[in-house]
Amino acid sequence: MPSVTFHVDAVLADMDGTLVDSKAAVEGAWDVFKLSYPHIDVTQILSSSHGVRTTDNLRIHCGITDPDELEREAERFEMAIVTSASATNGGSGIVLLPGVKAAMDELAPRKALPNPLWAICTSATRIYATTALKLAGVPMPDAFVVAEDVAQGKPYPDPYLLGAKLCGVKPENCVVLEDAPAGVRSGQAAGCKTIGLLTSHSREQMEAVKPDFLVKDLSSVSMKCTENGVDVTVHLED
CATH class of the missing domain: 3.40.50.1000 (HAD superfamily/HAD-like)
Known part of the structure; x- marks a missing residue:
């Protein structure tokens, strides 16, 4: 080689x-957020969101524009990743x-x-x-x-x-x-x-x-x- x-x-x-x-855990977090934002297309988001800041993804895909709300929702999203990770693959998400x-x-x-x-x-x-x-x-x-x-x-x-x-x-x-x-x-x-x-x-x-x-x-x-x-x-x- x-x-x-x-x-x-x-x-x-x-x-x-x-x-x-953390792909499986991120997918789980988007599934959680779809409950609050039913219009989002999780499959489409997963194809384009990787490598982009959570605040930018939430602004683009969930339509959140208020800075304080963006900060709160970004924290909630990333904690949802951690929660999903704990429940995935026996806690090895x-x-x-x-x-x-x-x-x-x-x-x-x-x-x-x-x-x-x-x-x-x-x-x-x-x-x-x-x-x-x-x-x-x-x-x-x-x-x-x-x-x-x-x-x-x-x-x-x-x-x-x-x-x-x-x-x-x-x-x-x-x-x-x-x-x-x-x-x-x-x-x-x-x-x-x-x-x-x-x-x-x-x-x-x-x-x-x-x-x-x-x-x-x-x-x-x-x-x-x-x-x-x-x-x-x-x-x-x-």
Whole structure:
């Protein structure tokens, strides 16, 4: 299998669909919200909402415009994900995706400020993101960007620009790990190299946004921390 190795100053990772799989729990949360918003089409929402902030999804699909109501409903939605996760697969509705444990074993020791080598940049709220990471057993990095931290979420560059800033590096010297088209576009807009993962979207959807590399999941990516960054090897399909 051919491979490509390159050096970056920091790794910036999405959460849902990149590090953890919460699809079943998210579907359960939308089913709960359909009781309050019977006009929504859950199937259509699931095809387009991944990688987008909960507040933006609720504004688009549920028609909520009041900022205070959006905040309350976003919190209720993400707690519904956690509740659904607890009732799914024997309480294992949020789990690690393939390749993540090996990546975390390498990156986790280098998570601390002032010079962390990796960040998580998620569209989730802080309450949900911290809970999901704990349930899945992912260590919490000091460089941690959530929905409330940015004025504009993915596909705008704000999350990954902030992630690079928290790591103390330039975004053009970072690689973004993403499973959603909106997230890939966010990383590209920030000037980062991008690795797309085929964990939640079709190959056609991901190829359309042209990440630098496209692999099935993080089992096709290996990392080695160095004194001043991370050597990333992408194992390409034949």
